[in-house]
Amino acid sequence: MSIDVRAVRDQTRGVLNVAHLNNAGSSLVPRPVAETVAAHLRREEEIGGYEAAEEAADRLHTVYSSLARLIGARPDEIALAESGSRAWAVAMHSFPFVRGSRLLIGRSEYTGNVMALRQLAQRNGLQIVVLNDDPYGQVDVEHLQRELERGNVAMVALTHVPMADGLVNPAAEVGRRCRAAGVLFVLDACQSVGQMPLDVESLGCDVLAGTGRKFLRGPRGTAFLYVRASALGRFEPLALDGLSAYSSGAEGLEVRGDARRFESWEACIAGRLGLGRAVDYALDLGLDTVQERVGWLAEQLRTELAAVPAVTVHDHGITRCGIVTFSVKGSEAGNIRARLAEHRINVSVAPRPSGEVQSLLSGSPHVAETVVRASVHYYNTEDEVLRLVGLLPR
Known part of the structure; x- marks a missing residue:
């Protein structure tokens, strides 16, 4: 099975305006997702927010089922959130760390996660x-x-x-070793969900956070959190409300028994319905097929870039993905981004991770080298790849 590129581009209005190679930042939303969001906002306009939510209750319930199917989980193991970073942080701050214990993290950990971990370490006397x-x-x-x-x-x-590395970490092997040691494994899948198949059983993770706006092609302000049912009882959110807990007698509270204990009462229902539609869209295409197309395009881009004498490709890893990072000799990454934008090609600028995590943990100043990050998706074309490379300084 292959992706009908013409069909998915026909359902993506943005391709008429730009060559969008910033999918690791935020993808172009397909028409069915945009229409789902707009339709619910229209109902809020017509009959009221609470009434529209009640009307959409069954469809909102299926969002949890769709996300569960996406990652091989159960619907009661899924919570919805407004960002992947927030979902990840809510879980981390809900865990009862023992003072003096150790946290193990990778050298290419996401910057926002490192800052949250540093805060946790300071509060709880932990060693990172x-x-x-x-x-x-x-x-x-x-x-x-x-x-x-x-x-x-x-x-x-x-x-x-x-x-900004282009690689896919060997999460399943990490999960296997953590499980054998009886150690909790938390996986940030914000850049992997939507561009490759994920299965929480194969990955061996106890917690997984993902976002809607990147490779899932959902609306901004949408995300989800997975917490394994067998580990859920170890987490108690710091802030409870009328959704996450129930009154239990005159002096007690009972935290709800599913992953929605991490949610709050108020939410953007339109965005969540749009997230569900984006997940269904990806599932209909097939994540194996998506990964094959994305990987092929990314390798095409790396090959073309490597043929330009002034360009250095910085990607690593045995398994690589749709994120491609490079620099051009004598040109700042920001200037390259601006030059491409003038020709309606979207890329982004990212710091190379080397040394950044250690400096964040120590608080020492560190000026990271920046690179150009071009991130492809299945609706991109080889012609767009060639246009990007053709505009680089030689």
Whole structure:
């Protein structure tokens, strides 16, 4: 099975305006997703917000089922959130860390996660251990094993696909080793969900956070959190409300028994319905097929870039994805981005992760080298790839 590129482009209004190669930032929303959001907002306009939500209750319920199917989970293990970073942080701040325990993280961990972990470490007297990279730039699973054997590990946190390396970390192997050691494994899948198949059983993760706006092609302000049912009882959100907990007698509260304990009463229903439609759209295409198309386009881009003498491609890993990072000798990454934007080609600028995590943890100043990040999706074309490369300084 292959993707009908013409058909998906016909359902993507934005391709008429730009060559959008910033899907790791926020993808172009397909027409069915935009129409789902707009239709619910129209109903809120016509009959009122609460009334429109009540009318859409059954469809909202299926959002949890769709997300569960996307990652091989159960609907009661899914919570909805307004951003992947927020979903990830809510889970982390809900875990009862034992003072003096250790957190193991990768060298290419997402910057926002590192800041949250640093706050947790300061509040709870934790030690953060940064795992080495292996020769391919991935997290070193042998170093992980040694640290697990040392003991006193509360949690392993890993970013599945770093924002600027092009690689896919060996999360399933990390999960296998964490499970054997009885250690909680938290996976940030914000850059992997939507561009490759994910299965929480195969990955072995206890917690997974994903976002809607990137490769899932959902609306901004949408995300989800997965927490394994067997681990759920270990998490208690710091802030409870009328959705996440119930009154239990005169002096007590009972936290609800599913993952929605991490949600709040108020939410953007239109956005959540749009997220569900985006998930269904991806499932209809097939994530194996999506990964094949995205991987092929990314390798085409890397090959074309490597043929330009002034260009250096910075991607690592055994398995690589739709994120391609590069620099041009004598040109600032920001200037390259602006030059491409003048020709209606969207890319972004990202810091190279080398040294950044350690500097964030130590509080020492660190000026990261920036690179151009071009991130392809299945609706992009080889012609768009060639246009980008053709505009680079030689």
